[in-house]
Amino acid sequence: MALKNQTEEHRKYLELLAREFPTQEATVTEIINLQAIINLPKGTEHFMSDLHGEYEAFYHILNNSSGVIREKVDMLFSESMNDRDRKNLCTLIYYPKEKLDMLVEVGLMSETWAKTTLRRLLRLARLLSSKYTRSKVRKAMPEDFRYVLDELLHAQPDEDQNRYVYHAKILDTIWETGSFRSFIYALTYLIKRLAVDHLHIVGDIYDRGPYAHKIMDRLMQHHSVDVQWGNHDVLWMGAAAGSIPCIINVIRNNVRYNNWEILENGYGISMRDFVTFAAENYQKDESKNALVKAINVMLFKAEGQAMLRHPEFKLEDRLLFDKIDPVKGIATLPDGQYEMNTTDFPTYDPDRPYEYSPEEEKIIEDWQWDFLHSEALQKHMDFFFSHGSLYKVMNGNLMFHGGLPMNEDGTFRPVTLRGKTLKGRAYMDWVDHLARICFRRRKLEDQDFFWFLWIHPDSPVTGRTIKTFERSYIDDESTWPEPQDPYYKLHRKKEICEKVLHEFGLDSPQSHIINGHTPVKVAQGDTPVRAGGKEICIDGGFCKAYQKSTGIAGYTLIFNSHGIRIKAHYPFQDIEHVLTTNADIDSVTTQVEMEPKRVMIGDTDNGQNLKQQISDLTDLLEAYRDGMIMEKK
DSSP, X not given: OOGGGOOHHHHHHHHHHHHHSOSHHHXXXXXXXXXXXXXXXXXXXXXXXXXXXXXXHHHHHHHTGGGHHHHHHHHHHTTTSOHHHHHHHHHHHHSHHHHHHHHHHTTOOOHHHHHHHHHHHHHHHHHHHTTSOHHHHHHHSOGGGHHHHHHHHTOOOOTTOHHHHHHHHHHHHHHHTTOHHHHHHHHHHHHHHHHOSEEEEOSOOSSSSSOHHHHHHHHHTOSSEEEEOOHHHHHHHHHHTTOHHHHHHHHHHHHHTTOOIIIIIITOOOOHHHHHHHHHHSOSSSSXXXXXXXXXXXXXXXXXXXXXXXXXXXXXXXXXXXXXXXXXXXXXXXXXXXXXXXXXXXTOXXXXXXXXXXXXXXXXXXXXXXXXXXXXXXXXXXXXXXXXESEEEETTEEEESSOOOBOTTSOBOOEEETTEEEOHHHHHHHHHHHHXXXXXXXXXXXXXXXXXHHHOTTOTTTOBOOOHHHHHHOOOGGGOOOOBOTHHHHTTSHHHHHHHHHHTTOOOTTOEEEEOSSOOOGGGTOOXXXXXXXXXXXXXXXXXXXXXXXXXXXXXXXXXXXXXXXXXXXXOOOHHHHHHHOOOOOEEEEEEEEOSXXXXXXXXXXXXXXXXXXXXXXXXXXXXXXXXXXXXX
16 A cells, blocks of 8 residues: 555554654564465364263373374384374373373383483474474473474584584473473473364264363363353253253253253252252153153243243243143144153143143252352353354354255245344354353343254244244154254255355355254265265264264364375273273364365465555565655664
């Protein structure tokens, strides 16, 4: 931009920029730095979804960087180390404390082994750091060993081998001062940190598995992560905001999977009174668990009240709890009468079917207080809003958990919500906006909004009619199918995916939709890559309950400077098995797409920002040289 054509606003911006870069030398230095950065290869992005509380498998995949670390170790050391030693090195990287403890216990940690291991780990760290600036690598280093690591990683050969002697002495000193263990922790952390530049979690961290709270703690420690909300995640948001239908759904999900850990130990939700209530009021001679029967009744009362509060949701056909005959064991659905699998309804009043009993009401009030005042839960939900969103567009990819409301002909279906009728991206933006407002305000109608996102066919994270009543009380499976939004059929068509991508401003041949929500049934011949490569579904069954139908145990999608590949993981046993046998998660890699040319940082979204900074700095340099802005030496 010629200085004479600058707007007054741009001039003021340059004057502000001059405070950070007060001289020509400082400005030139930053331009050189940014030019160098945009010509480095882009960092590696990993995508995972539908973790569903399976902490150990998730934690191991974080530690082994979805198998990338093993690949790099094999590449560097296949000729100098045997397979057993390479596996030992990998396990040390994944679990340094536990592995070192085992080696000490069996007397295998000698000085020679320690120094050899340090040299190998440093060589691996140099390889992984090669695509980053020295400044970025230094910032990634644990602070206590930053200077030493920086010295060792950036060693340059010299004529008299002075550097080699210098670095050998550093390694001697690390051992002699008893710092080896701490230094290994720092070095293995750096290796894992450099292997993955950014992590995307495409929804559904919660429910089914027992340790979603541990996954959230781990994500909050991650150096660079974002989350796209899933239907189970918004259910927990609603529970944390005090929504009674959401709270009861959360309790029900965890009761059904026998997950007491997350409720009682993770978030301090007391279950004692409920367990006593169910045992004292529900029959013990039926096949159904008394806890499940008790929570089902409370659920249909809570959801019935919400449906009656919101006729605009148009869920009248789901008001079914007032249409049961608990004496005869008959339920009347819109298409006829069906036999129920229980007649055990001790708190059901046919005159007031959606009214809680006094005991139920007290339990629910206590739960609501627990959810609203759980410090750990509120902290985790805040993280969802600070690092998450309904969807994300980044580096040519569109990420969301579920889908967009569509008509059968592939057009975006308008949805009326909170006084606005919107479709496509505008609807997604509105839902995201409402979620943030409702979580902070927490009025009854705000709490009900999260229940809408959990239950409603128009919800972009759910997109189906949920048949909890039929699946709970009717054994006739013809009543169980849950009609889905047309999107979930249409997204397998390339032209539909291109239409969706265009709606979000993505028209590149290398753009993709990346989502989860619907498990990929590999065992039945399904594939995660669809629509001519335009849509990639990465729900591969981290949840153990789904692994029989998916045939695998989760996916990681990897997008690096060379292209996109997907890793299908097979079931993970446990961390102890890894430590004792050096077993790793078995993964099968499939190349999805190769980039026509290597992707550099300058080609990424962040690269575009850096190019704009270079342009602004160039204008500042010109202003200095023309005397329009004075240097502050």
